[in-house]
Amino acid sequence: xxxxPDVLVVGGGVVGSxxxxxxxxxxxxxxxxxxxxxxxGASGAAAGMLAPIGxxxxxxxxxxxxxxxxxxxxxxxxxxxxxRSGIDPEWRRSGILRVARxxxxxxxxxxxxxxxxxLGLELGWLDGAALxxxxxxxxxxxxxxxxxxREGHVxxxxxxxxxxxxxxSLGARVETGVAVRALVRDAGGxxxxxxxAAGDLPAGLVxxxxxxxxxxxxxxxxxGEASDRALPIEPVRGQILSLDAPLPTLRSIVWGGxxxxxxxxxxxxxVGATEERVGFDCRxxxxxxxxxxxxxxxxxxxxAGCTFRGAWAGLRPSAPDHLPxxxxxxxxxxxxxxxxxxxxxxxxxxVTGEIVAGLVLGKDVPPCARxxxxxxxxxxxxxx
Amino acid sequence: xxxxPDVLVVGGGVVGSxxxxxxxxxxxxxxxxxxxxxxxGASGAAAGMLAPIGxxxxxxxxxxxxxxxxxxxxxxxxxxxxxRSGIDPEWRRSGILRVARxxxxxxxxxxxxxxxxxLGLELGWLDGAALxxxxxxxxxxxxxxxxxxREGHVxxxxxxxxxxxxxxSLGARVETGVAVRALVRDAGGxxxxxxxAAGDLPAGLVxxxxxxxxxxxxxxxxxGEASDRALPIEPVRGQILSLDAPLPTLRSIVWGGxxxxxxxxxxxxxVGATEERVGFDCRxxxxxxxxxxxxxxxxxxxxAGCTFRGAWAGLRPSAPDHLPxxxxxxxxxxxxxxxxxxxxxxxxxxVTGEIVAGLVLGKDVPPCARxxxxxxxxxxxxxx
Numbered sequence: 001x002x003x004x005p006d007v008l009v010v011g012g013g014v015v016g017s018x019x020x021x022x023x024x025x026x027x028x029x030x031x032x033x034x035x036x037x038x039x040x041g042a043s044g045a046a047a048g049m050l051a052p053i054g055x056x057x058x059x060x061x062x063x064x065x066x067x068x069x070x071x072x073x074x075x076x077x078x079x080x081x082x083x084r085s086g087i088d089p090e091w092r093r094s095g096i097l098r099v100a101r102x103x104x105x106x107x108x109x110x111x112x113x114x115x116x117x118x119l120g121l122e123l124g125w126l127d128g129a130a131l132x133x134x135x136x137x138x139x140x141x142x143x144x145x146x147x148x149x150r151e152g153h154v155x156x157x158x159x160x161x162x163x164x165x166x167x168x169s170l171g172a173r174v175e176t177g178v179a180v181r182a183l184v185r186d187a188g189g190x191x192x193x194x195x196x197a198a199g200d201l202p203a204g205l206v207x208x209x210x211x212x213x214x215x216x217x218x219x220x221x222x223x224g225e226a227s228d229r230a231l232p233i234e235p236v237r238g239q240i241l242s243l244d245a246p247l248p249t250l251r252s253i254v255w256g257g258x259x260x261x262x263x264x265x266x267x268x269x270x271v272g273a274t275e276e277r278v279g280f281d282c283r284x285x286x287x288x289x290x291x292x293x294x295x296x297x298x299x300x301x302x303x304a305g306c307t308f309r310g311a312w313a314g315l316r317p318s319a320p321d322h323l324p325x326x327x328x329x330x331x332x333x334x335x336x337x338x339x340x341x342x343x344x345x346x347x348x349x350x351v352t353g354e355i356v357a358g359l360v361l362g363k364d365v366p367p368c369a370r371x372x373x374x375x376x377x378x379x380x381x382x383x384x
Numbered sequence: 385x386x387x388x389p390d391v392l393v394v395g396g397g398v399v400g401s402x403x404x405x406x407x408x409x410x411x412x413x414x415x416x417x418x419x420x421x422x423x424x425g426a427s428g429a430a431a432g433m434l435a436p437i438g439x440x441x442x443x444x445x446x447x448x449x450x451x452x453x454x455x456x457x458x459x460x461x462x463x464x465x466x467x468r469s470g471i472d473p474e475w476r477r478s479g480i481l482r483v484a485r486x487x488x489x490x491x492x493x494x495x496x497x498x499x500x501x502x503l504g505l506e507l508g509w510l511d512g513a514a515l516x517x518x519x520x521x522x523x524x525x526x527x528x529x530x531x532x533x534r535e536g537h538v539x540x541x542x543x544x545x546x547x548x549x550x551x552x553s554l555g556a557r558v559e560t561g562v563a564v565r566a567l568v569r570d571a572g573g574x575x576x577x578x579x580x581a582a583g584d585l586p587a588g589l590v591x592x593x594x595x596x597x598x599x600x601x602x603x604x605x606x607x608g609e610a611s612d613r614a615l616p617i618e619p620v621r622g623q624i625l626s627l628d629a630p631l632p633t634l635r636s637i638v639w640g641g642x643x644x645x646x647x648x649x650x651x652x653x654x655v656g657a658t659e660e661r662v663g664f665d666c667r668x669x670x671x672x673x674x675x676x677x678x679x680x681x682x683x684x685x686x687x688a689g690c691t692f693r694g695a696w697a698g699l700r701p702s703a704p705d706h707l708p709x710x711x712x713x714x715x716x717x718x719x720x721x722x723x724x725x726x727x728x729x730x731x732x733x734x735v736t737g738e739i740v741a742g743l744v745l746g747k748d749v750p751p752c753a754r755x756x757x758x759x760x761x762x763x764x765x766x767x768x
Contacts, residue, residue: 287677289692290678293673294678308668308669308673
């Protein structure tokens with residue numbers, strides 16, 4: 001590897017790729033290192049929903065505001081990425097129907113439909129008849145649905161690759177198949193680069209975007225490092241499967257309980273997802289698959305007869321408050337993290353890149369940057 | 385293709401391969417034609433159980449007798465195939481535990497345990513405690529099980545390939561990727577060979593072993609042919625899946641209701657199978673998979689946490705009486721069929737080959753040959 005980059009981004013998922021792109025876009029010399037191939041982890045497994053409302057609508061907290069910022073920017077972002085990278089992330093503002101399977105859910109969702117009109121979410125309540133006019137395949141027992149027309153989905157591996165290729169088109173160096181074994185620190189504990197099988201790679205700043213493996217990387221160094229216990233990110237497994245879509249297929253995402261059905265442009269429907277705290281176990285299990293196959297036809301009965309295409313799993317990197325950690329790693333100079341996006345990595349990738357670029361260059365950052373600051377978990381590392 | 389063979393066998397599943405082997409073993413000049421690769425159809429999809437008792441134990445009918453003949457010959461057969469072909473079909477006399485999930489099933493299975501001792505099946509009844517001593521993983525609610533120690537399983541694609549290679553070692557010609565488009569008949573309607581893309585291949589006798597596609601082949605010719613409606617073979621879809629086995633795994637096959645669990649030598653457990661009359665639709669569906677994933681952990685709860693490896697489906701060729709059709713096709717000289725083995729193709733492949741070879745050479749045939757004769761459905765074809 002040639003001249004030292006200003007910033008070394010570790011991890012070629014959708015977050016790392018977005019960070020590299022935002023930095024490259026700001027003229028920063030950046031290298032993106034990915035140990036395997038791009039989007040091989042949680043990004044590649046994700047259903048690609050951009051759905052901030054479901055996560056946080058009632059509370060109106062930072063996730064909702066960051067998510068709405070992301071949603072507002074998607075059309076322009078995907079246009080720019082497509083032009084820069086030649087890859088279409090297949091962003092579709094399909095809308096989401098959050099369906100009510102009983103009266104309690106109906107009451108709760110109906111209340112949401114009229115809440116917070118100032119946010120411009122354009123939410124609406126569909127009763128049973130209106131819902132079935134909109135999506136005839138939805139089960140007869142469903143009472144109605146909260147229609148959220150501004151949400152949608154992308155093909156998340158394509159989004160990650162589009163970010164990385166767009167970054168490369170702006171001069172970023174993208175290296176796949178290069179594993180970072182440890183951080184390189186000086187005697188004072190300042191991070192000065194990263195160690196790979198090909199040798200040490202010096203950098204002015206290292207940004208760890210390694211999802212559930214971020215903690216291990218932050219801790220993998222000599223004396224004075226932050227221990228991996230210090231990074232409060234835990235894996236939450238999501239199992240997911242795909243079916244050939246019925247004909248005609250769904251137009252909107254249909255979401256009921258913990259199950260969502262995402263109609264993709266390739267003629268499949270992605271059915272997600274389990275949420276399981278089973279450590280770094282990334283297997284598809286009989287029980288996980290059974291749960292999805294049980295739930296999906298309860299929402300859309302026609303799915304029972306659809307062809308099974310495949311199943312996979314990913315590990316969501318999740319902090320205790322379910323908000324990402326984006327920014328300087330407290331107590332360690334030269335180290336940033338951008339990880340812990342839980343179910344919202346695809347949604348918040350671009351906003352995350354914007355925050356990192358803003359912090360690195362001393363520019364304005366979105367308001368959610370404060371909520372996402374790793375410092376909220378206290379200074380955990382310390383110089384030797 | 386060179387000199388005309390005496391016999392042309394159409395279909396490289398386990399039945400066609402066994403027929404080719406038995407004929408080659410008797411010194412007959414034989415060519416085996418397979419349109420794709422060997423064992424690409426139902427043979428490749430099968431769980432490979434050799435389980436005649438469950439099919440017919442109470443009635444003691446022809447399937448039981450043919451199946452016991454097959455079971456009795458498996459050790460010697462597999463030894464000979466291994467030596468001839470270099471392929472081990474992985475025959476394991478694992479035994480089968482047919483479990484009772486309620487008192488009615490227990491009474492029925494317990495009665496079977498003491499029925500027909502003269503058959504030498506060595507059946508035994510295990511109560512709940514004895515069953516769990518034998519297989520600790522079986523669900524606590526299971527009342528007991530009928531233990532059938534002489535049954536077991538093979539890897540059915542390996543058995544098909546072993547038959548075909550053993551046949552080749554004895555001089556048979558095995559051609560894969562050669563599709564038969566039609567039968568070649570003379571002016572009198574006598575079958576004289578088969579038509580392929582590479583030209584007509586003359587033969588003294590054609591044996592159709594094409595599973596669910598046998599009827600279409602029998603009918604695909606000019607005037608005077610048997611119509612494909614005349615061959616009473618219908619597809620019955622079986623969906624099946626595999627899981628990584630728990631540790632320690634099962635020793636025996638566990639069978640309850642319509643679900644069986646076959647512990648394979650590669651560390652997986654095969655879970656089968658649906659029985660669906662859906663025509664030539666060979667898809668794995670959400671409903672099919674869900675049913676298997678629902679049933680398997682009810683028999684062995686530890687399976688819920690096991691890794692999902694994959695799912696597939698096959699089309700069993702089934703006659704109305706669930707017995708195979710083996711022998712001369714009535715009304716058409718020069719044409720045999722060996723098809724319609726329903727759930728018992730792997731079990732009865734070798735016996736089928738023995739019957740065909742015996743009929744071709746005018747030798748003694750096993751007693752079940754009479755029960756399997758296609759003529760039981762009446763003369764359906766007619767010379768022009």
